[in-house]
Amino acid sequence: MADSTPSQYTIMTNAALALIKQLVDAKNRIKSFRAVASDANHFTDDQEAIAEMTAVDSVKQDGVIQDIQDDGDTKSYIQIDFDQSKIDTAYQLQTVGLFATDEKGKEILYAVECLEHPQYMDVSTTMDMNSHFIHIIVGNTQQLDVSLTPAGTVSVAQLESKLTDYVKTDDVEKLIPATVIDGSKPADFKEAVTLEKGAVDGAGNAIATTKNLADGDATTLKAAKAYADTKISGKADDSAVVHTADMRKPANQVASIDEVNAKQDKLDYTPANAANVVHRNPDTGSVSEPVDFTKLTVNGGKSVATSDDLKSIEASAWRVLTPSMSSVNSDIKSETILYQVDTTNKCLNIMISMYVNDTYKSANYPSSIPCVPLESIITGISSMTLIAFSNNPIFSIGQAGTTNASSAKLYAPVTYSGTTLAFKSDGYGGWDGLKLIGTGHIVISSDNDADTAPYGKIYYTGLQDGIIQ
Known part of the structure; x- marks a missing residue:
């Protein structure tokens, strides 16, 4: 019923088990999930009592279902993000509740994640995500019809909605009576x-x-x-x-x-x-x-945008890239890159969010760990100003072949090889390597004050064809 770790576990409720039986028999479907965060402590509660829960008390904020992936035919894991810029008061996150709604519109408390150590949720003025990955049983993954709500990312539809007020060149003739x-x-x-x-x-x-x-x-x-x-x-x-x-x-x-x-x-x-x-x-x-x-207008004085105007807007827009990590580092489960091309200074303004799935599988401490592929955007890198941050202590430094010479770090420098970024271990008292020691969320941004410069810069030697039209 529970998948346990030393610091947290997840309980499927009795109501969820009843729904799972219907899913196995193909007599019902799950249409949607929603998640909430609470400061109530249930870690030491009796697990049978947790399984009887139908609601979560002391809710502090709603979460966003960011990703759902099948884990075999009967299990799934769900990524839930909590945006700290959406809260007015800081709190200690100790419980995550996952609700499910079936095809008849009935909502139940499906699973409860209990944390031994609370996560401090401070009020943030910028987008600061706290991600949780919950493994659940669904009985039959074919019975899931769930739509995602990727808050915190810029989708193609959102980008197109920002351009609706601008007139395309081909539409100019349509606007003249x-x-x-x-x-x-x-x-x-x-x-x-x-x-x-x-x-x-x-x-x-x-x-x-x-x-x-x-x-x-x-x-x-x-x-x-x-x-x-x-x-x-x-x-x-x-x-x-x-x-x-x-x-x-x-x-x-x-x-x-x-x-x-x-x-x-x-x-x-x-x-x-x-x-x-x-x-x-x-x-x-x-x-x-x-x-x-000169100064051509239509429809009562509205200015008409030229093709050069639209190309300028497109060239300076923020873009989203979600690269495949299989060829770079399989221990990084998911990654989202938000970037803007500055052709004047030949640089990318960039923010990167990633989730580290497990301990880096290496007997030694490598001098760098590859983490971000950028070959689809640029052809080479000349310099950059980036550093990696983590809310959880998932970086460790040490020496090759040494098992007790590591020390937890909340940050790591970032280097590069070709067009691939990597975590680096320079400057830690002579230690010659670095590895990832846990599961958590990492943000790569400016190596300056993140409050005043939330994005970092990568100075490129060239852009791939088609990036700028």
Whole structure:
């Protein structure tokens, strides 16, 4: 009923045993778990009395089910995290209660973890997780339908939600009302466009308006037609042009070009500047060069983000990496890396959280223990500012072949080999090695004050392709 260690044990309740029988017979399913932390001491209680418990007294905070892994066909282990930044008052954690809800919506107290030595839970201003790994019996792991709530990590969905206020380049045309311009075609305006400074052709010559033509004399119009004929490959459709006979006023009542110019010189206006207008290909109707829309806005003044804006946001975003530890160190059960790429200073701003599963299996004390693979992010390391911290005394230093020369440490320096980080044992009074002596939670961050610089820095020699688009 209990899996015991020298300092803690877990009891499955009688209600859990009844549910387990239903799971074995495939007559029920577990839909969800929840966990609570308490400062009540049950370590010395009679185990049968603990098995009869249906509730946990003196609850101080709720936990987060971070991970569930099958341990064979009938057992599972559950990672429960308690975030110290979510509490207002410090307390001594001595009991963890795990509740289960079946497919009928009924919740029971499933398991109770009792600690001989309480863990002090101090109030923290930053994310500081206290992790518990509880091994439980479920009878039939196929009857688990449990969803996780990975608090304390940045998921892809959370990152995408932060980018929803920014407009993608492909969506710009969708935000411009169709009554103004057809965004699928180059400069296809749906309404009349007023060019305040007039219009010119590619050579800078003023383009005549219909009014200019209506006010011109016959001689001038014929000359204009002859000029136009030299500029196009085909002749104008005679049925689609304005003839002298079609004009409402006789030619003797139409001002000459000289008269128009004389009056035009008296007008207060500035001719159009070719550099300030949109040019269109007369054959295709498309804009012949890029158009710089300064301070373009849509939907009542909302700024439009450019592709460069979005790339800048993506490049500076915090990212999550959960590497496989099988090829580096199988004694590290799980690991989460939160990092940000600083291309200006060629460094990674980084925080690493890991759970050490068991004693490091080595007869000797190695000078370093590999712990974090980074080959998927960078190609090499030039320097770094990192140190490893632990709430539990799980680091030990000593000499090769010596069994009684170790001393507990709450921290260890961090070194590297290639693109893999490792715990290091330099500077401990001549001892020539280090190993892990227990089970617990380790954080790797800045080697400065963690309250003012919670993340460390790794200066890289190069990034892997695709890290920065």
